[in-house]
Amino acid sequence: MKQFSVKPTIKMLDTVQELCDEYQIGAGDLVFASNSTYERYFKDKIDGATIINYRKYGSGEPTDLMVEGICEEVKDITYNRVFAIGGGTILDVAKLFALKQVSPVVDLYDGKIKAEKEKQLILIPTTCGTGSEVTNISILELTTKNTKMGLAVDELYADDAVLIPELVESLPFRFFATSSIDALIPKKSLHEYGVKEEELEEFTEVVMTKQGRLMANNYVELDRNTVYGIYKKLY
Numbered sequence: 488m489k490q491f492s493v494k495p496t497i498k499m500l501d502t503v504q505e506l507c508d509e510y511q512i513g514a515g516d517l518v519f520a521s522n523s524t525y526e527r528y529f530k531d532k533i534d535g536a537t538i539i540n541y542r543k544y545g546s547g548e549p550t551d552l553m554v555e556g557i558c559e560e561v562k563d564i565t566y567n568r569v570f571a572i573g574g575g576t577i578l579d580v581a582k583l584f585a586l587k588q589v590s591p592v593v594d595l596y597d598g599k600i601k602a603e604k605e606k607q608l609i610l611i612p613t614t615c616g617t618g619s620e621v622t623n624i625s626i627l628e629l630t631t632k633n634t635k636m637g638l639a640v641d642e643l644y645a646d647d648a649v650l651i652p653e654l655v656e657s658l659p660f661r662f663f664a665t666s667s668i669d670a671l672i673p674k675k676s677l678h679e680y681g682v683k684e685e686e687l688e689e690f691t692e693v694v695m696t697k698q699g700r701l702m703a704n705n706y707v708e709l710d711r712n713t714v715y716g717i718y719k720k721l722y
Contacts, residue, residue: 494644575619604642620648
């Protein structure tokens with residue numbers, strides 16, 4: 488019996504420069520990245536690509552309004568590949584833009600629009616633990632319905648998932664701890680990394696309120712007490 492499958496080709500590159508050299512990112516590419524990531528790693532390495540800073544369209548967890556705003560910006564742009572560099576939120580949003588039709592996004596999530604993949608999709612995570620780069624799930628808050636919904640179709644699988652250590656070297660430990668709870672097996676206890684016991688409650692709160700895709704992708708439902716208990720044991 489088939490248990491699971493991993494659709495994307497997983498690649499490991501050491502540096503952002505290797506990524507840019509291998510894929511020749513430029514004209515005809517749509518690149519999702521935060522402004523800080525773009526300025527720090529990509530500004531002098533790619534030329535001609537369309538850069539999407541999704542934070543321009545809102546803050547917090549991704550919403551249908553943010554996606555519709557991006558749709559409006561790119562509606563007259565021709566592109567063949569979608570690159571996304573970031574955490575689970577950016578990757579989830581970018582997945583949608585590999586589809587033939589995204590808007591109206593509520594209709595897409597309701598199944599009224601058929602999900603048809605049209606563009607090549609390359610996902611590059613800058614955090615660890617969410618696993619969004621290898622899943623076929625995109626989670627959005629649908630403001631018109633006042634709820635979060637997940638779209639899970641094979642058309643959302645990336646063609647390539649590229650792991651680049653350079654992009655996580657500067658990840659603050661606070662974000663490392665909250666984004667990698669399901670992957671973190673530390674060689675030392677958390678307090679040896681400088682974590683204070685009173686911060687465990689804060690880490691738990693972030694996981695429960697901000698890591699929707701991590702929790703949705705988890706095989707076992709986790710409540711607040713269980714998450715806190717995991718941190719406590721790691722501490």
